[in-house]
Amino acid sequence: MTLMITSPPAIGPYQLPNPVMLAPMAGVTDRPFRQLCRRLGAGWVVGEMVTADPSLWHTRKSQLRMDHQGEPAPRVVQIAGGDAEMLAQAARLNAELGAQIIDINMGCPAKKVCNKAAGSALMRDEALVAEILDAVVSAVDIPVTLKIRTGWCAASNNALRIAKLAESAGIQALAVHGRHREQRYTGEAEYDTIAEVKSHLAIPVIANGDITSPEKAAYVLRYTGADAVMIGRGAQGNPWIFQQITHYLTHGERLAPPSLTERCQILLEHLQALHAFYGDTMGVRIARKHVGWYLNDDQRFSDAEQRALKQQFNALASTEAQFDWINNAMTHDAAQRLLAKGSHAA
Template identity: 65%
Template sequence: MFRIGPYNISSRVILAPMAGVTDRPFRQLCREMGAGLVVSEMVTADKRLWHTRKSSFRLDHRGEAEPRSIQIAGGDPEMLAEAARLNVENGAQIIDINMGCPAKKVCNKAAGSALLRDETLVEEILHAVVGAVEVPVTLKIRTGWCPDSRNGVRIAKMAQSAGIAALAVHGRTRADKYQGQAEYDTIARIRDAISIPLFANGDIDSPEKASQVLAHTGADAVMIGRAAQGRPWLLGQIDQYLRNGELRPDPTPDEQHRILRQHLDALHQFYGEYLGVRIARKHLGWYLQSCGNDQDFRQRFNQLETASDQLAAVDQYFVQRRNAA
């Protein structure tokens, strides 16, 4: 459907990088569910922090389908360039630069969407990273720093000139955080200004909305973030609708049971029991929002301390759902 460097991406649906969410188990599940490309959680460009437990998990993409896209975050061109080189040595096939995260702990370090205030620094970073590696480099931005400073079009032109292979744009400014509604007019103006692949991001939570956003913006693909939490099957639903206009129904309770169980088991295997059990709790909460929102079960599940107890509880939950149907 479109290309990033040497890679043909067959689906117009991309999983957005989300810190604390798009770990290897979730990425692999979303690829299986229909995403054409998945992007890792952002990895700090400060390699001195790579020995931490958090970074060790984020740098692990063994066994993943190609192309493997790794997002890096930071505000120093040389440090970002070095991080890109080291990630490529570690198996990254696409390097993605984060200039879209609005989180305070990122922006306070002059990284993420905070960079959009300093266009000179943005240009230095883009040239440094593109020049440091042979693999394609992509970029994720917001429409600007604040509603009065929507400089997304200038940044997009700069990115294309620097050799960026594809651009993802979230339809909010840094000041908007995740409040209000995403706007797509700026993304449409960016489409008119550049010819590299463009991905529209922000508030896309249904196949119909994805189709509308693509029609409005002229983007090559949609990037799905929060809407995929607890609904990884949404990616395949959007893909199918964009291909042939067919609305695929949500998975049956039995299919949801299989998907959730597979996901929790992968989390336990990847993180080990202690950490896997704790990370499974937040994912279970997201799944429940899309299949009943049973708060009593969620509270009981959050008190379980072993992987086997969590899997048994999920099995029992779906048996009760079938019996009640």
């Protein structure tokens, strides 16, 4: 018996191969991670949030976030801002640079974003939301999608009203994170709001929030009736989650987890891509958080052992030392020897 709830949706001219997406995450979903997740089964990936202010695009951070070189279609660029005309201009410029989908961020809960009346702060001003949606959709001839939360706070759950505005404006798919802004990433995501939104919309609706296993993905699809699920933190250190979910939805059984050798090979390939993309100095720093997430997902180690291994890896200051350390930790016995050596390992 198969568990596939619905056929994968099409967004504009792009037919998804499966209903499992990678969520945009600032500082995480860079080009190396997007390419890795796509190779491991993600049917759709979204780039890191890019500011709508073109005057800031000269910075190295923005340049790297806008780098989609070598990525297959569709190339999805997420923009954030609070000014309708600036967002429209950003959409036009990104389309000229090769974006094939524009995604508008109205879901980010970060204080530095909300303080600029962007991200999820926009949900407090429905008139401005309507103005932004109309401006961006009118500015480009490529599909525009939207990501929102359930509202600003528990007392202002207005996701359905925003969703209806989006569909009326010509938004071609809507992702809903099942938390309001004040929750940030705490507490549990709720799916009743997503189910309500889906029941009123004809465009594809994507469910997001706390989807960390194949069983949870199947449950959320059933419960909400959503067209797809979007994985965020559940993919950190666990990029094979996409193929595991797709297999479960298709066959009704769990795919065997990757072997230790396969996990280490994926990690090494990820680090190689990070260092090639960022260069040695930034690559070393960025690799630390990813290796930390991989260790969090490694059931071979206790919490204390995970902390000790992270401390060892974070002390390494060169690309070569990082690769040597990973190669030396590829078996449980080798990792235990590293732990025994303490902070002088590697």
